[in-house]
Amino acid sequence: MAAFALSSCGALVDAPSASSAAASEGASGAAAGGPVAISATDSACEVATTDLPGGVTTFSITNGGSQVTEVYVYDGDRIVTEKENIGPGTSYDLTVDLTEGEYQVACKPGMVGEGIRQAIAVTGGSSDLSPAEQQAVDAYRAYVQQQADASVPLVQQLRDAVAAGDRAAAQSLYAPSRLGWESVEPVAESFGDLDPRMDAREADLEPGEQFTGWHRLEKALWTGEDLAAVVPVADQLLLDVQELAQRVPNAAITPVSIGNGAKELLDEVATGKITGEEEAFSHTDLVDVKGNVDGAQEAFEVLTPLVQAADPELVTELTAQFTALQAALVPYADPSAPGGYVSYDTVTEDQRRDLARAVDALSEPLSQLGAAAAGQA
Template identity: 40%
Template sequence: MSWRHWLGSALFAALALVVAGCGQPPPENGESGGEGREAKEETAESTGGETTGGETTAETTSEETTSEGTTAVDVGGSPELGAAADEYEEYVVEQTALLEKSTKGFTGAVLAGDVEKAKRLYGPAREPWERIEPIAAALGDYDPNIDAREGDVPEEEWRGFHRIEKSLWVRDTTEGQEEYARQLMEDVTNLREEVETVELEPVDLVTGSVELLNEVSAGKITGEEDRYSHTDLYDINANVEGSEVAFEELKPEVAGEDIALANDVVEGFDEVYEELEQYRRGDGWVSYEKLDEADRRALSQKVDALAEPLSRVGQVLEG
């Protein structure tokens, strides 16, 4: 998604954005290289990188009022929540390693001039990125460098997945994309190395889980993310998986405070997956062009229905 959604304290503003979007109808493929929800690992989000003693902290300020008027939550620091954050860090590291591997396959096809293979690998290659995008977006310029869409940055600065995507589907060629393929591989490798130093807090799981759903509501549902390849369902499913993984790490603590809320969130994820499942084809997904306005509205409504209880998790953990 666009780097513009990730600047400053937008992480917390997302809590308001997701809920505010409930009920609004939206405007208007390949092999799966990712891991499904059964992994039950983690994904999260952070607000800004600060380096201390060789470790990058994804720092979140509690009770901070953002420019859009949303107040941050302080979920505390119990040993159980600290352990959840530690496990989540392992998941983020695992996903960036998977991203490096999948990107190597994709860029290798581009460098070899194999258009059909590159097209086939494009959607799956992006899935690990979409599961952990909030973390990556908080660490410098990785989001605009890796995931900027056309128009998000000046033309001369545009690179990453979507630049290559346009050439593959609009021009049906890899010609002229070698430089962008090499740069993408370098950016992903640098991200993987930096993520290994990241130190997360429990609040990052709360905001990350919500922000990943906001990614779906704010951009993916419209089809604007993968506008040339129409592989949006890879991204949407990966966003939901990442959101669920972050919540799963928090679920024992949430259930201890409010079992009904925990059950509502679990049910919401189940309903979103059920809505998505009809579009699965083997290890991949149908082209997003196959979904008409009614299909997209139905999916959007399921995501919004999940976003409402999920947005209350932070308040419950705040006590």
């Protein structure tokens, strides 16, 4: 079973274990041509092979630095795949499906900045999907579109409440307006600057970067700021959510990216929500958790027919662990609260640890989903 450890910045990160190493080895060893090593340190990002064949590749990432790091694969400014919160001295296997073209691998020690980048070239590869793969992609795209479309009127209402200076109404709309985003965030991250514009926390910003999006509104709403000053922020957030909905039909989605996205959603729970860092002013973290878990479960369910053929035991385990995690959230449901969950500042440290254990139990098998969807189990 995977475990979590506290990083130097207080976030829960993946800690190594014998079983997780074995699972990673199995996933990477099955990839065509074997895994491609990425050695990340505080000052380097070394990719063992920079000329790759098209198709499914597994990057075997080792963080030899002293800081928590992230590894991204970029196609221009589009994020193809990513892995955040790789703790010092730990390893992680990241499976990705690449077609012919030029890409960049970026390691981000300290999880800040543009990262240390290495160009890679991919030759060959096909974007053609089997009927079963296409069915999974179509079903997931429809889900993402549904969530994005449902977010637009909620953000419109939030914007109107801010513009009217109605703090209570805006506070009640804040968490519900984020739910759709939280369920599809990994896909939305592929849209470049939409993600930081909409969802960056103040602590995430580098000097000179503008604080915008939901969390700028959150701070204003819960610290008593004059709401007139943040009406332009609300206006821009509405435009960004509308743009998100418009861009879903052309989003690059593959079975592997759906599987990786499910794991990224669970990482969001572990690193931002369980710690209480995400919603520092509103304490609506559990609403975000619900969105992340529901989105990850939807990704798993659309991939189940593919994964069942490759690894039926994984399907059984993931089904059980999703059921357990959803059950762990039930005691915190509160229909009278905005978003339907209690304020996170009322959840004790012991209760947070219990939630973390439920996340932990799902985390390791979910990390195998992308590879299994690609038939690499």
